[in-house]
Amino acid sequence: MDIMEDFKQKFIEEADELISNLEASLLILEKKPHEKEHIEKVFRIMHTLKGNGGMFGFNKISEFTHNLESIYDFVRSGEMEINKELLDITLLSVDHLKMLLKNGDNLGSDLQKTHSNFTSKIENIINRKLMGGNDYSIEKQIGYGDNSAGLFSGNAANRKTFYIKFQPNEYIFNNGTNPLFLIDEINTLGTSAAVAHLENIPAAETFDCTKCYTWWEIFVATHEKISTLDDVFIFVEDDSKIKISEIAPSDLFLNHDFKKYIENLQKSGNQFNIEFLKKLPGIGDKIKPVAEETPEQPEMTAQLPVVGKVKAEAVISSIRVSSGKVDLLMNLVSEMVTLQARLNLYTESHHDPELLSIAESVQKLSRQLRDNAFSISLIPIGSILTRFQRLVRDLSGDLGKKINFIIKGEETELDKTIIENLSDPLMHILRNSLDHGIETPEVRLKNGKTEEGNIYLKAFYSGSNVHIEVKDDGAGFDPEKILQKARLKGLVSEQAILDKSQIFDLVFTPGFSTADAVSDISGRGVGMDVVNRKISEIRGEVVLDSEKGKGTTVTIILPLTLSIIDGMQVNIGRAAYIIPLYAVHKIYSVSHLVIQNAFDNIIALEGEQLPFFSLREQFGVDGDPPEREEIVVVKYENRKVGLVIDKVLGEYQTVLKPLGKHYKSQEFISGGTILGDGTVALVLDTNKIISKFSNNTQIMEESR
Amino acid sequence: MSDSQSKVINSYLTFKLGEVMFASHVENVIKILEMQHITVVPRTPPFMKGVINLRGNVLPVIDARIKFGIPPTEYTKKTCILVLSIQIDDEHVEVGAIVDAVKDVLEYDFDKILPSPGLGSKYKSGFIEGVMKVNDNFIMILNMNTVFSTEEIIDLQEQTEKTVEKLKKEKSKKKVI
Numbered sequence: 001m002d003i004m005e006d007f008k009q010k011f012i013e014e015a016d017e018l019i020s021n022l023e024a025s026l027l028i029l030e031k032k033p034h035e036k037e038h039i040e041k042v043f044r045i046m047h048t049l050k051g052n053g054g055m056f057g058f059n060k061i062s063e064f065t066h067n068l069e070s071i072y073d074f075v076r077s078g079e080m081e082i083n084k085e086l087l088d089i090t091l092l093s094v095d096h097l098k099m100l101l102k103n104g105d106n107l108g109s110d111l112q113k114t115h116s117n118f119t120s121k122i123e124n125i126i127n128r129k130l131m132g133g134n135d136y137s138i139e140k141q142i143g144y145g146d147n148s149a150g151l152f153s154g155n156a157a158n159r160k161t162f163y164i165k166f167q168p169n170e171y172i173f174n175n176g177t178n179p180l181f182l183i184d185e186i187n188t189l190g191t192s193a194a195v196a197h198l199e200n201i202p203a204a205e206t207f208d209c210t211k212c213y214t215w216w217e218i219f220v221a222t223h224e225k226i227s228t229l230d231d232v233f234i235f236v237e238d239d240s241k242i243k244i245s246e247i248a249p250s251d252l253f254l255n256h257d258f259k260k261y262i263e264n265l266q267k268s269g270n271q272f273n274i275e276f277l278k279k280l281p282g283i284g285d286k287i288k289p290v291a292e293e294t295p296e297q298p299e300m301t302a303q304l305p306v307v308g309k310v311k312a313e314a315v316i317s318s319i320r321v322s323s324g325k326v327d328l329l330m331n332l333v334s335e336m337v338t339l340q341a342r343l344n345l346y347t348e349s350h351h352d353p354e355l356l357s358i359a360e361s362v363q364k365l366s367r368q369l370r371d372n373a374f375s376i377s378l379i380p381i382g383s384i385l386t387r388f389q390r391l392v393r394d395l396s397g398d399l400g401k402k403i404n405f406i407i408k409g410e411e412t413e414l415d416k417t418i419i420e421n422l423s424d425p426l427m428h429i430l431r432n433s434l435d436h437g438i439e440t441p442e443v444r445l446k447n448g449k450t451e452e453g454n455i456y457l458k459a460f461y462s463g464s465n466v467h468i469e470v471k472d473d474g475a476g477f478d479p480e481k482i483l484q485k486a487r488l489k490g491l492v493s494e495q496a497i498l499d500k501s502q503i504f505d506l507v508f509t510p511g512f513s514t515a516d517a518v519s520d521i522s523g524r525g526v527g528m529d530v531v532n533r534k535i536s537e538i539r540g541e542v543v544l545d546s547e548k549g550k551g552t553t554v555t556i557i558l559p560l561t562l563s564i565i566d567g568m569q570v571n572i573g574r575a576a577y578i579i580p581l582y583a584v585h586k587i588y589s590v591s592h593l594v595i596q597n598a599f600d601n602i603i604a605l606e607g608e609q610l611p612f613f614s615l616r617e618q619f620g621v622d623g624d625p626p627e628r629e630e631i632v633v634v635k636y637e638n639r640k641v642g643l644v645i646d647k648v649l650g651e652y653q654t655v656l657k658p659l660g661k662h663y664k665s666q667e668f669i670s671g672g673t674i675l676g677d678g679t680v681a682l683v684l685d686t687n688k689i690i691s692k693f694s695n696n697t698q699i700m701e702e703s704r
Numbered sequence: 705m706s707d708s709q710s711k712v713i714n715s716y717l718t719f720k721l722g723e724v725m726f727a728s729h730v731e732n733v734i735k736i737l738e739m740q741h742i743t744v745v746p747r748t749p750p751f752m753k754g755v756i757n758l759r760g761n762v763l764p765v766i767d768a769r770i771k772f773g774i775p776p777t778e779y780t781k782k783t784c785i786l787v788l789s790i791q792i793d794d795e796h797v798e799v800g801a802i803v804d805a806v807k808d809v810l811e812y813d814f815d816k817i818l819p820s821p822g823l824g825s826k827y828k829s830g831f832i833e834g835v836m837k838v839n840d841n842f843i844m845i846l847n848m849n850t851v852f853s854t855e856e857i858i859d860l861q862e863q864t865e866k867t868v869e870k871l872k873k874e875k876s877k878k879k880v881i
């Protein structure tokens with residue numbers, strides 16, 4: 001029973017992925033309704049889902065997808081056009097499939113209702129297709145089913161005769177395929193005859209009933225193209241040997257000798273020999289030179305194992321691992337990095353050349369291990385973007401707006417914990433753009449814009465950060481109105497003069513976005529403080545830029561990873577701190593007197609004015625500063641700010657550990673790390689430090 | 705099963721803060737550490753002493769004296785860090801508490817625990833779970849979950865004195881009768 005549960009769980013995971021793939025493919029299909037490749041993909045996914053669902057006892061899913069599959073089978077064969085109505089219902093069905101997956105076969109009464117509702121809707125489409133499409137499809141159906149009618153109606157002239165060699169993989173039964181059904185399917189395409197070859201079937205004692213030993217030669221006369229025949233084998237082509245070739249441009253089944261020859265083959269089980277066919281009176285001249293390929297056939301089969309090998313490699317090129325295992329790996333690597341720091345410390349105090357070389361090798365190795373373990377836990381951001389495409393599609397329909405949603409850089413990779421926490425804020429931002437940013441088509445035309453609004457979502461790397469940019473060409477913010485509103489709410493004093501970016505920062509202030517504000521300031525700012533908070537929780541940052549009438553850009557800046565960073569160890573008093581290396585720009589050594597005498601916390605270094613903060617002062621560290629202090633210049637937004645510390649000790653691989661709930665209000669420390677001697681060093685969040693301290697000094701200045 | 709088990713365990717760890725004895729149910733106490741170097745976290749309330757390394761993780765440490773409004777003293781050889789597991793908003797959180805000395809682990813019948821006497825609405829009696837009487841001494845059983853999840857300083861000394869006074873009064877009354 002447990003094994004079954006295990007399989008079920010695997011199925012659910014896999015089905016989940018299949019369903020989201022399906023959703024993605026459908027959305028592509030909406031834009032490019034005629035691309036065969038995507039139709040095939042949709043069809044294939046549905047088919048897999050149907051098969052697997054049935055196998056693991058998700059009968060509702062299986063039945064439901066079966067109906068969907070039927071519809072897309074019509075689409076595939078070109079008998080039905082993809083239109084909005086069809087896609088709408090398919091997408092809704094996809095949602096329903098998700099529900100079915102979650103609930104298994106035990107549906108609640110509500111779900112049961114929607115289920116039957118959907119089923120009847122889909123069946124309606126199928127029925128309408130079968131009845132309404134009469135005039136042209138039935139005719140075709142005659143061509144399909146009634147062979148003799150085709151034969152005598154003169155269609156025979158258009159028919160070609162094909163030879164199919166079908167050698168299924170031994171394990172073909174394992175995925176639930178019955179090769180006989182495939183042969184039956186060929187039979188529906190025209191006149192056909194199959195020769196079964198049984199010579200590979202072993203003696204009873206070695207016979208394994210789960211394996212397929214039989215192979216077939218099939219002759220078919222049809223007016224379908226060779227690709228149609230290919231399609232029959234679409235689900236088995238990967239692991240079976242299939243060779244389809246045209247042997248004559250006419251219907252050989254009309255020839256008595258040919259029929260006899262085939263009958264002979266069927267009786268004797270001999271292999272088909274094209275040379276013999278050529279000698280037959282009346283048809284020999286019709287046989288296509290394709291026949292000459294026959295000698296090549298052994299060569300082809302000889303190649304096939306190679307193909308198989310390549311396939312096998314392709315299969316193991318990626319594996320599924322539970323996220324728990326990845327987390328464990330990351331934890332172990334973190335511990336190892338910490339341990340390695342201890343080894344380094346020990347090595348430094350013991351002057352042993354051999355120990356030193358070992359320690360160096362261990363350091364190198366652990367660094368590689370760390371980087372590798374990291375890349376494992378990174379997943380592309382594209383994995384969460386499908387649902388946004390869906391959101392934009394559905395919402396724009398509801399709002400009566402026309403919107404192009406363009407995604408770039410979906411392959412950009414981020415730590416999975418970050419990705420998990422990203423989806424809500426992104427959803428907020430997109431909703432805002434859709435709801436309040438992009439104007440209705442009429443308004444847009446009036447303002448001299450294109451009828452269709454554009455929303456771009458762009459993800460890209462920038463240093464050790466990832467930027468995610470959501471840009472729209474909608475109405476934009478009016479800074480003046482934001483400022484007015486903020487003054488009204490008492491968030492800013494009447495006298496304060498703010499530049500544009502400071503004004504936009506107000507949007508993120510809690511309490512700024514209220515229902516009232518929604519109608520006043522072009523309706524934007526709903527929940528932006530929530531967005532900001534969520535993003536800061538994963539040590540990210542949100543920046544907003546907008547131009548009235550032209551559009552808005554919201555940029556989310558995120559760290560690549562949360563757990564291990566390259567840092568620089570510094571001392572302040574007796575305490576050690578870590579400054580993330582990516583933030584460090586330069587380091588200067590400056591006499592304490594210069595710092596003490598600097599006016600307004602600004603110092604001139606290399607001809608540049610550099611504002612600075614003394615961390616010793618800000619942190620309230622006891623004792624006297626050393627004679628020479630060091631200034632670490634860090635990048636803050638587009639400015640450079642100096643942080644005065646006692647001494648820089650060196651580079652340190654930092655495993656970031658949370659400080660815990662008790663320190664949650666501690667903003668400018670992003671966490672702690674264990675040093676080689678077992679003590680804890682605090683990791684500084686330079687951005688927070690600067691924004692916090694500079695705000696403090698501003699307030700101080702204002703109060704003067 | 706777990707229910708009956710937790711009822712069976714009625715051991716309490718007693719510790720000293722200043723001259724007053726307190727107790728914590730042992731289920732809250734993970735381990736007891738010697739006093740060690742504590743990394744100070746700047747710009748935090750005074751009772752938040754800082755963080756230490758506990759098996760590779762960062763553990764926040766609270767000075768129980770300051771937290772309970774008892775004037776701080778120098779740390780001695782007897783000063784310990786109790787590593788506690790407490791519950792904050794349905795989440796298990798580990799926190800260290802600095803106490804002056806750890807005394808004993810006592811078995812004490814759950815039924816014999818005196819309810820914490822009402823101290824008027826001025827004090828939150830939620831911090832004190834009950835009172836044990838051992839050799840004529842009263843020992844406050846603290847509710848670690850509430851004590852170490854608030855961010856305020858608790859004036860426990862005052863609470864304790866009042867509690868003890870009240871209990872003594874009740875006792876003497878009984879004797880008179």
